[in-house]
Amino acid sequence: MSEHEWQALTKSEEAFMVNSYEIDVLAGVWGDLDDADQFWPVKELAGALLTLIDRGWIEVRRVAPWTSPPGERGLQPGELVPCVQLPAVLEDAANWEYPDDGNWIGAVTLVETEAGKKITRRVSEETAE
Numbered sequence: 001m002s003e004h005e006w007q008a009l010t011k012s013e014e015a016f017m018v019n020s021y022e023i024d025v026l027a028g029v030w031g032d033l034d035d036a037d038q039f040w041p042v043k044e045l046a047g048a049l050l051t052l053i054d055r056g057w058i059e060v061r062r063v064a065p066w067t068s069p070p071g072e073r074g075l076q077p078g079e080l081v082p083c084v085q086l087p088a089v090l091e092d093a094a095n096w097e098y099p100d101d102g103n104w105i106g107a108v109t110l111v112e113t114e115a116g117k118k119i120t121r122r123v124s125e126e127t128a129e
Contacts, residue, residue, distance in 0.1 A: 005119050006035065006119055006120075010048065011033070011034045011050075012033055012034070012037045012038060012040070012045060012053070012114065012122060013048055013052055014032075014049045015032035015033045015034075015037070016029060016048065016049050016052055016110060017052065017056060017057065017058070017083075017112070017116065017119065017120055018032050018120075019032060019061075019110045020052075020058040020110040020111055020112040020116055021107060021112050021116075021120045023077060023110070023111055023112070024110060025063065025098070025104065025107045025108060025109045025110075026060075026090075026095055026096055026108040026109065026110060027095075027096055027097050027098045027107075029045075029096075029110075029117070033045075034038070034092050038086050041090060041118045042090075042093045042096055043091050045096075046087070046090035046091045049090055049110075050086065050087070052116075053086065055115070056113055056116075057112070057113055057115050057116035057119060058110050058111065058112060058113060058116055058118065059077075059080055059110075059111045059113055060080070060081040060086060060089065060090070060108060060109070060110060060111075061077040061078055061079060061080055061081060061108075061109050061110075061111050062077075062079055062105075062106050062107065062108065062109070063076070063078060063105055063106060063107045063108075063109050064077070064078025064079065064102045064105065067086065075104055075105070077109050077111045079096045081108070089108060090108075095107075096102070096107045115124055
């Protein structure tokens with residue numbers, strides 16, 4: 001992969017790729033979107049995200065609890081949201097908001113796939129050269 005794939009992304013697609021790289025919850029994308037993209041309807045943003053999922057660059061998972069070997073509790077990407085559920089999950093505006101109660105369990109999170117890493121890591125490598 002080359003920087004060409006990265007350059008071909010729209011600004012909103014870049015924001016999704018960054019959030020998947022960071023393994024961020026879906027609501028976190030609002031901080032990376034351009035001002036103009038922040039006014040898009042959720043359904044249109046969901047469509048842009050679905051194109052990256054269809055390319056195999058991003059997975060959508062649910063946040064799950066995690067316990068480290070020493071017993072510290074934390075969070076991790078959990079089970080994959082099934083493909084048949086993706087459009088409905090991504091078009092649900094509630095999934096684009098931070099949880100009011102601070103409970104992240106079950107929140108939608110974006111996770112970069114191995115194919116997605118070839119896009120974001122290659123860009124980093126080429127930039128360093």
